Structure formats: structure tokens, C-alpha cells
Amino acid sequence: VIMLGQAEHSKVTTCAYCGVGCSFKAEMKGNEVVRMVPYKDGKANQGHSCVKGRFAWGYATHKDRILNPMIRKSINDPWREVSWEEALSYAASEFRRIQAKHGKDSIGGITSSRCTNEETYLVQKLVRAAFGNNNVDTCARVCHSPTGYGLKQTLGESAGTQTFESVMKSDVILIMGANPAAGHPVFASQIKRRVRQGARLIVIDPRTTEMVKSPHLKADYHLKLRPGTNTAIITALAHVILSEGLQNESYIQERCDLQSYKDWKQFVLREDNSPEAMAAITGVPAEIIRGAARLYATGGNAAIYYGLGVTEHAQGSTTVMGIANLAMCTGNVGREGVGVNPLRGQNNVQGSCDMGSFPHELPGYRHISDSTVRGQFEQAWGVTLNPEPGLRIPNMFDAALDGSFKGLYCEGEDIVQSDPNTQHVAAALQAMECIVVQDLFLNETAKYAHVFLPGSSFLEKDGTFTNAERRISRVRKVMPPKAGKSDWEVTVALAEALGYPMPYNHPSEIMDEIAALTPSFHGVSYDKLEKLGSIQWPCNEAAPEGTPIMHVGSFIRGKGKFINTQYFATDEKVTQRYPLILTTGRILSQYNVGAQTRRTENSQWHSEDRLEIHPHDAEDRGIREGDWVGVESRAGQTVLRATVTEKVQPGVVYTTFHFPESGANVITTDNSDWATNCPEYKVTAVQVMPVTQP
Ligand code: SF4
Missing domain, CATH: 3.40.50.740 (Rossmann fold)
Known part of the structure; x- marks a missing residue:
């Protein structure tokens, strides 16, 4: 914490970065921020924060602000x-x-x-x-448009099912296409705490992230799949569960649409959905798929957390529905410690x-x-x-x-x-x-x-943000x-x-209008937010103080609906000209396009986007650590410096997208999810070659 003087007054507000939605006390001297202190009564963060939120006020007062129309x-x-x-x-x-x-x-x-x-x-x-x-x-x-679509189709509501706190009751945590250590750091600490207490951890990710292996953490299973094959892996996991009879039949009979279950079961049990068949597509050995599926189905309370590595694909919506299928068939929706939880990138x-x-x-x-x-x-x-x-x-x-x-x-x-x-x-x-x-x-x-x-x-404004656990929190004007x-x-x-x-x-009058016109917000008001601190919707006549866990007893849509998840290879093909797959993600100290974090103290920890490349692919091309490389796709080309690392698998390269000059999205293409048009950022066929410094 940096002390910039003596505070004269303070207000509690909400971090403007990631979907954890941490509460902070903004301590002020006149109209100047003296410091931002993580708020101990903040229900999403309980007094914790990360390196992004702590320095967020820096961009608000940055000299680059445009102050005149x-x-x-x-x-x-x-x-x-x-x-x-x-x-x-x-x-x-x-x-x-x-x-x-x-x-x-x-x-x-x-x-x-x-x-x-x-x-x-x-x-x-x-x-x-x-x-x-x-x-x-x-x-x-x-x-996250595929989340909205996929969860609405299967469970009946376009939102995560749990509170963050619920993870402390999980016995098995499955993280798919997300790296909370970089994207949702305060929640990642909670996951790590639970794993240290004995929860088992499964990570499905093409890259070895900090959630797979770090000084105090090692996943039980890492399904290091090829980018673009999420739907294949999720269907193969379901195949193991159904073929080995690990499903929760009484939960399914009581809570799910039985015709959809019958159709889905028939589809999943097809031989071309077996771990052996899918191993050839995903690159994940069948025994690892089997082990992970058994652990998820039989290890106790199992919770799934997923991110943009699931949604930003040509089959993003299909994989979201596949995740819901898994949770429903094992009875892992509707109580603490379980659920289907999209980790929302932005606040x-x-x-x-x-x-x-x-x-x-x-x-x-x-x-x-x-x-x-x-x-x-x-x-x-x-x-x-x-x-x-x-x-x-x-x-x-x-x-x-x-x-x-x-x-x-x-x-x-x-x-x-x-x-x-x-x-x-x-x-x-x-x-x-x-x-x-x-x-x-x-x-x-x-x-x-x-x-x-x-x-x-x-x-500089009053309002509310709703975080990844549907928690509505106040944003308060402090200047x-x-x-x-x-x-x-x-x-x-x-x-x-x-x-x-x-x-x-x-803005309280705007919220009153929202509440009057929106059934899941009928009970929300600034007065109630003042009293309760924060509220998880639905908040209405049936749940006047909000709803921490959704789908308790029955699904919002009535019966949970299984949906077939046929895998199709993406149109973005690897060829001789574009032999590598580029996938993208974030790092801890920067936030999205970096417009905010690049103008705070955070810029000192990370000042450029780099291209991660496997040692084999680097050696083939004569690329050494720190070399400048040209990256070319069907959409365009850019130049970055290389990091040679085994975090990525051979045939896959990876970069972040926090700096405009690195041009990550100059090379991503406009392929998109079949249902929602969410772009397929995570799969771009590229060639990488050494270049002289630009
Ligand atoms: Fe919390 Fe996310 Fe803000 Fe970090 S960036 S302080 S985890 S809300």
C-alpha cells in the first residue's frame, strides 16, 4: 500500500477491473486519492486484493485523460x-x-x-x-456470449450458479480454459487455499498455467489439449462417466428432462466419442481423460470454473452446454461446493x-x-x-x-x-x-x-457492478x-x-426503473444495497435478500436439459504455410487492452506482450529467447519478441493482448461461435519466423 498523505474521508466502492468485483475503501484527501484499501467486509474479496486493483486509481488521474468534448x-x-x-x-x-x-x-x-x-x-x-x-x-x-446462450439452454439462466465462497466446500475443482491466477487473482487464492486443504484439482488447458503447477500447487490432472478441441474433450469425459455408470441416476430422474437425457446418452456413448477416439483429436492420452472423468464424477462435491478458453471458439456455446451436461449428469448443480461457474473477464x-x-x-x-x-x-x-x-x-x-x-x-x-x-x-x-x-x-x-x-x-460516478457470482455491488462517487x-x-x-x-x-432512480421492469431485480434498490452491502440476483419477492446458490431443488428452466455436443473441427486449419496454432490469454499485472493498467504502477512489471514458443519449434526456426519474431496469419502480421518455454506444447504459440503495438488482434481472424458470433480468438493458424528488430 502506498501512502500519499493523510486521509480526510473515505468511501467503499468496487474495483473496475475483473469479474471478482473486490470491494475497496477509497481513502481521500479532498478530491485526491490517498490510498485504496481492500475492504474487509467485501463479500467477494474479504479484505484481499490483487496488484491490479490496488493501483487502479492511477489511471483515473493520468495525464492522458481527455477532459473536453x-x-x-x-x-x-x-x-x-x-x-x-x-x-x-x-x-x-x-x-x-x-x-x-x-x-x-x-x-x-x-x-x-x-x-x-x-x-x-x-x-x-x-x-x-x-x-x-x-x-x-x-x-x-x-x-461470454456463449455462456449466456449455453447456460440458458441447459439450466435456464444465463449466469453462474454459485458464490465464490462456495469453492471452500468443493472436493474436486475443475478449471477449464481459464487461468484465474492471472485473470481473477483473488479468487485464485481461494482455490489454492482449498486445494491446500485437500481438494483435488483438474485443469483443462492447452498451456501449463500457474493453476497447473506453481510453488504451492500441482493439479492432479492436466488435460493439455490442442486448441480448438474443447468440445471433443468434454464429450469424451461424459463418455467415460456414462459408459462406466458413474452418473447420478436418481438426480437425473428427479431433476432433468428425461427425453433429452435419453438422446444425449445415446449420442455420448457412440464409439467415436470414446477417450481413445478423442485422444487422437485432442492430443490428451485416453488414460488421463478417464482418470479426470472418474475423479470429477466420484470425488465428492465437484465444481467447474471456466473462462474465455471455453467461450472464444467456433464451438464455444457447444462446450458451455457440454459443461452443463457434465454437472447435471453427476448431480453437481444446486448446492454449495458444486456448480457451473463462468469466470467473467471484466468487472x-x-x-x-x-x-x-x-x-x-x-x-x-x-x-x-x-x-x-x-x-x-x-x-x-x-x-x-x-x-x-x-x-x-x-x-x-x-x-x-x-x-x-x-x-x-x-x-x-x-x-x-x-x-x-x-x-x-x-x-x-x-x-x-x-x-x-x-x-x-x-x-x-x-x-x-x-x-x-x-x-x-x-x-467519478455512482452506480453498480455485477460480478461473476451475480453479486450487485455499489460503485460510489469519491470525486x-x-x-x-x-x-x-x-x-x-x-x-x-x-x-x-x-x-x-x-443512478438510484435508474436502478428503480430496472427493478420495476426486470423480475430478477424486483427487490433490488440502493437502500437495500446500503443495508446488505451487496446482493446476488435473483432478488425479488421469492428471494428478498438475493440468491447465493441457484437451481436449488429445481432448475430455473424447470427440468435441466441435456444437449448433444457433436465435435466439429474448426475452419481455421493448420497448413504448411500456417503450421502453428496461436492462442491468447492474459497476465496478472495487466488488464485486457491495457488502456487502464498501462497507465498505472502496473506497467513497471510488464511492458510488452511476448510470443511464447516451444523449444522444438523455436529451434526449428532458429529462434532464441528474446529474439524478435514475425507472426503471420491469414488475417495479417505483426512482430513480437519471443519467450522460449515448455509452458506451450509443440505446435502451439501463445501471446497476451495488452499492448496495441503488439497487434495480437491484427492476426486473429473473424471466425466465430456458431450460435453467438463470439470470435474464435483462441485458435489462429500462424507461421512464426525470426525477423530483425522492427
Ligand atoms: Fe479484485 Fe479483480 Fe480488482 Fe484484482 S482485478 S482487485 S481480483 S476485482
């Missing part, structure tokens, strides 16, 4: 600082001009998992009520999905085509809503290149750096006529913008917004400039 007619013109009124009225007039010329559906909005629930709710309301279409999406599209991925920021769903995951639900919102908002789903983010890009999508309002999301195939994204943005970016910094997307609206950091407006006030002002007033005085 700016406009320019063309992206080749210099920015011109203007008043809030001029910027908002210019943005509104441009949006209306585009709609008059190209039609109502020619504009849309993108919100971010870094926004509060209230801000995200306002963005989707602005798009639906003021733009008059459903062209709204969120960056959850590119991370408010769960909340951004809950708040209706998908083009097909209103808040609470209700389809826009449902006339009863639509009618409730129409009455509350005083408009007629379009019953047709709008465009997803990748569809917006395609429509822009077709000439039918011309205007975008983008709040808190750097789509140029974070979405795959940067060249494609940049071309789409260049084809638009008005892009409004609302952010803290002039990010990569702002290079293509015509209006820049200064954003506010988490320290006035540096640019004069909090983000929610900017959206309200833009709506007003568009002729659709949204007369809120405080």
Missing part, C-alpha cells in the same frame, strides 16, 4: 475542443441526418462491460427508444448482459419478440419498440462495409484493439459517417471517431467527474439532444 468533420481533420452542448448537439444532428438519409436502422450503439449497470441500461434504452431500433450490443459479445460482464444490451434481448434476458414483455417497456418508456432483433457487433461491421450502417455510439469499449481482425474493423469504421466515442482516453477506436465525449472513471459529467449523465444528455428526454436525477 471534441469534434471533427473528417478523421483527417484535427480535433477541435467544444462545449458539451455543441458536441452533443452535433452528434445528435449527425445521427438524425444519417437516419433521414439511410433509414432508421443505419445507426447503433455499443456499450461495455466496464460501464455500470445503470449506464448500460441507459445505452440500450437510448438505442431502442431514441434511435428506434435494436442495434445495441456489448463487448460481452466477444467474451461487469454479467451486468452488461443482464441489462438488455444484446440486440435480441430486453433486460432480464427476455426476447424482444415477446409482445407482453415489449409492452411493459413500451408503456414505461412511452415509445413503440421494434420486435425484430438488431445487429450484433460483427454484423454492424459487415453492414458498414455494405453501406447500410453509417453511425455508431460507442461507450467504454475499444473495438479496434479488442475485436478480431483489426483491418476489417478499421475498414468498417472508415466506411461510417459519424462515430461517437465516449471514453477516458483517445483509444485506438477514437482514431476513427468524429465526436469524442470524455468518460468518467469508476471513482467529482473530471470532465464535468458522469457517463450516465452524458447518455441522458445525448438522449435529450435527440429529442427523447430521460429525466433521472441520480
